Amino acid sequence: MSQKSPSPLYQSVYTLVRQIPPGYVTTYGRIGQLIGCTARTVGFAMAALPSGSDVPWQRVINSLGKVSPRTDGEGNLLQRILLEAEGLRFDRNQRIDLAAYEWGFSDLEEGSF
DNA sequence: TTGTTGACTCTGA
């Protein structure tokens, strides 16, 4: 059952995002460095992500700790709702405290304090 | 093949 549509690179992104536990978030750049690509490529993979997928794309945010202004429009709003349901805390400017919620891929990235 | 676009990040002011 090989999936032909998406590139192997995309699968790497999705697989990595699936490893994110509930209540935690990560940034595009972090994933990009782990898979060996730039943040733009990671965001591109997310954009190609179909609705109803098993990938918690909602836990993927930008380095600013905020949801990205998707082209869909209401997508960023949905992301905020989903993250709040996970137990995350949003700032007055809809910003998340990465220092408390950013997941460092403990299983893949050792150390990190 | 080239050119454009995109859910980003970095550096400078």
Place this chain on the structure above:
DNA sequence: CTCAGAGCCAACA
């Protein structure tokens, strides 16, 4: 801290 510009890689026509 915020705002603005440039760089980056990958997919699509």
